[in-house]
Amino acid sequence: MMQKLICNISNSSDHYEIVIGNGLLVDHASYLKTLASRFAIITDDKVAILYGEKLKNSLVASELVVHLFYFTHGEENKTRATKELLENQMFEAGLGRDTCVIALGGGVVTDVAGYLAATFCRGVPLVIIPTTLLGMVDASIGGKTSVNVPYGKNLLGCIYQPKKVFIDLSTLQTLPKKELANGVVEMIKHGLIADLPLFELLEKHSGDLFGSDSTALINSIFESCRIKKEIVEEDAKDLGKRQLLNFGHTVGHALEHLTKHRLSHGEAVAIGLLVESHLSLELGGIDQKSFDRIKDILVQYGLPLQLPTLFSVETILEAMKLDKKSVGGRPRFVIISTIGSPLVSESCYCIHVEDSLLKHALHWMSDDLCYC
Numbered sequence: 001m002m003q004k005l006i007c008n009i010s011n012s013s014d015h016y017e018i019v020i021g022n023g024l025l026v027d028h029a030s031y032l033k034t035l036a037s038r039f040a041i042i043t044d045d046k047v048a049i050l051y052g053e054k055l056k057n058s059l060v061a062s063e064l065v066v067h068l069f070y071f072t073h074g075e076e077n078k079t080r081a082t083k084e085l086l087e088n089q090m091f092e093a094g095l096g097r098d099t100c101v102i103a104l105g106g107g108v109v110t111d112v113a114g115y116l117a118a119t120f121c122r123g124v125p126l127v128i129i130p131t132t133l134l135g136m137v138d139a140s141i142g143g144k145t146s147v148n149v150p151y152g153k154n155l156l157g158c159i160y161q162p163k164k165v166f167i168d169l170s171t172l173q174t175l176p177k178k179e180l181a182n183g184v185v186e187m188i189k190h191g192l193i194a195d196l197p198l199f200e201l202l203e204k205h206s207g208d209l210f211g212s213d214s215t216a217l218i219n220s221i222f223e224s225c226r227i228k229k230e231i232v233e234e235d236a237k238d239l240g241k242r243q244l245l246n247f248g249h250t251v252g253h254a255l256e257h258l259t260k261h262r263l264s265h266g267e268a269v270a271i272g273l274l275v276e277s278h279l280s281l282e283l284g285g286i287d288q289k290s291f292d293r294i295k296d297i298l299v300q301y302g303l304p305l306q307l308p309t310l311f312s313v314e315t316i317l318e319a320m321k322l323d324k325k326s327v328g329g330r331p332r333f334v335i336i337s338t339i340g341s342p343l344v345s346e347s348c349y350c351i352h353v354e355d356s357l358l359k360h361a362l363h364w365m366s367d368d369l370c371y372c
């Protein structure tokens with residue numbers, strides 16, 4: 001079963017396809033030949049062993065000129081230094097403007113390789129093959145590329161759209177559970193901000209989403225990609241509606257930062273989704289029953305919902321000031337009025353909430369989710 005989505009790029013007639021299926025990894029040669037004469041697969045060391053060599057060999061067998069470049073996996077390597085190292089290796093291999101970059105890997109790889117493709121010889125074609133669930137439903141769609149700098153995460157980069165995204169579900173078979181959970185959290189978020197049926201599908205299949213029948217998985221990935229692409233189509237430059245995608249991330253990013261990444265991104269955002277749902281509950285948006293459903297689904301997917309350390313409310317508030325939606329040092333939050341529909345007023349997708357409400361939600365988090 002293969003499914004396709006078209007992502008239209010706003011203010012242009014340009015678009016790209018997102019193809020979702022099983023076993024696509026070895027089936028790209030005829031399309032790739034239309035893009036360039038030489039190819040640079042960029043990946044990390046883990047994915048190079050699992051899929052990089054296999055992809056290279058299959059393309060070489062189809063008479064393509066292919067080079068494989070990889071860097072050490074991990075967020076800490078999403079840097080200018082890694083980008084420079086890869087660029088140097090590509091120049092040393094004699095690659096130039098006639099090269100297509102194939103980004104093969106998780107969000108770290110696709111962010112670095114996307115940024116590299118945008119600037120290499122002033123921009124070369126980019127094809128993305130995400131191999132993590134988060135990469136499939138989130139990082140590969142929307143054209144955001146970046147590296148981290150000592151001053152903060154994702155602070156250097158640009159928006160650069162791929163020519164095509166190939167989602168090969170079979171690559172998920174080797175993905176560790178914790179990485180699957182990181183992706184599921186973003187899919188749950190997509191359901192919460194935009195689509196009750198997706199939320200219900202994920203609820204229904206919490207016990208068997210990654211089982212032998214891939215129908216629910218393929219459908220939920222398709223729906224999740226559709227939601228992300230529809231939002232970015234409306235707001236390619238991240239000026240409005242795209243803020244919805246930050247639901248759960250204001251608190252989540254603060255917790256990731258404060259725990260020095262002892263909480264993974266998915267674990268931190270799961271707690272963030274719950275705290276920001278609590279705010280929605282206090283503001284008269286969702287009811288208690290919906291709140292309980294949100295907590296239940298996160299538990300069912302194995303998210304621990306536990307803070308490893310107790311932080312004072314003031315410390316968390318301080319960390320949230322760094323959030324990109326903050327205005328005048330005050331964080332703003334996406335609020336949902338029901339599961340699947342955000343509160344939007346006068347084209348505003350996030351709002352300031354009363355300090356007392358915010359403190360109440362954070363106290364709730366400390367009391368209910370801290371077992372330290």
Ligand SMILES: NC(=O)c1ccc[n+]([C@@H]2O[C@H](COP(=O)([O-])OP(=O)(O)OC[C@H]3O[C@@H](n4cnc5c(N)ncnc54)[C@H](O)[C@@H]3O)[C@@H](O)[C@H]2O)c1
Pocket residue numbers: 044046047050073074075078105106107108109111131132133134135138139140141142143144145154171172173174175176179182
């Ligand atoms: N550009 C965007 O719009 C966007 C959106 C969301 C997140 N991101 C970025 O994505 C990054 C996180 O991405 P991620 O969660 O995919 O992490 P990641 O890229 O670090 O991958 C996680 C781990 O899984 C390994 N891996 C990848 N595919 C595998 C597979 N199929 N089997 C086994 N192991 C595999 C990787 O080697 C790595 O160790 C962050 O840097 C974040 O900023 C970008």
